[in-house]
Amino acid sequence: MLKITLFLWFDGQAEEAMLFYTSIFKNSKVLNVSRLGEGGKAMSVNFQLEGQELMAYNAGPEYKFNEAISLFVSCETQAEVDELWVKLTEGGEAVQCGWLKDKFGLSWQIVPAQLPNYLNGPDPAGAQRALQAMLKMTKLDIAEIKAAYENK
Numbered sequence: 001m002l003k004i005t006l007f008l009w010f011d012g013q014a015e016e017a018m019l020f021y022t023s024i025f026k027n028s029k030v031l032n033v034s035r036l037g038e039g040g041k042a043m044s045v046n047f048q049l050e051g052q053e054l055m056a057y058n059a060g061p062e063y064k065f066n067e068a069i070s071l072f073v074s075c076e077t078q079a080e081v082d083e084l085w086v087k088l089t090e091g092g093e094a095v096q097c098g099w100l101k102d103k104f105g106l107s108w109q110i111v112p113a114q115l116p117n118y119l120n121g122p123d124p125a126g127a128q129r130a131l132q133a134m135l136k137m138t139k140l141d142i143a144e145i146k147a148a149y150e151n152k
Contacts, residue, residue, distance in 0.1 A: 002053050005055050006052065006054045007057065008056040008106065009059045009063050010104065011061045012060075013104055014056035014057055015041075015045050018045045018047045018054075020103075021054075024088065025050055027049075027050045028047065028048055028050065029048050030046075030047050031047055031048060032044075032046040033045050042058060043057070044056065044058070045057075065104070065106045065107065067095075070107035071109070073109065073111065075111065075112050078112065078143065081112055081139065081142070084108075085100065085139045088102045089102070090103065094138040095107075096135075096137070097135060097140070098137070112140055112142040114142055114146070115140065115145065118145050118148075121149060125151075126148075127149065129148040130145045130146075130148045132148065133147075133148035
């Protein structure tokens with residue numbers, strides 16, 4: 001077991017969420033499902049997404065997810081951004097600047113890996129243009145951000 005594992009509190013949907021997430025990410029797997037009684041509802045689940053271990057627990061309605069925590073996904077291509085965006089917003093909602101909430105209320109940031117090249121690039125005016133372009137977006141479009149940086 002890893003020293004630190006992300007723990008998610010669900011109101012009865014832990015297994016459903018785990019199956020949803022592991023169906024979306026190519027490098028994922030179910031590690032364990034602990035059930036209440038033989039064949040009963042899942043009490044807790046452990047799974048991996050892209051090497052990150054997560055634990056989800058069916059603990060009840062007392063707590064809900066909010067934007068104070070999000071899962072940050074660095075995407076190598078715009079196609080990967082687009083694919084994850086479509087899948088994770090299904091039943092959820094697009095927010096702003098690459099943020100979304102999935103159908104379980106968990107916040108995600110779907111971000112092109114190249115974004116820091118433009119927001120922290122050597123041209124301060126270009127970085128400011130890239131930032132302003134990004135602030136107008138829901139799903140991030142790296143070509144538009146790059147064009148803003150390069151002033152095209």
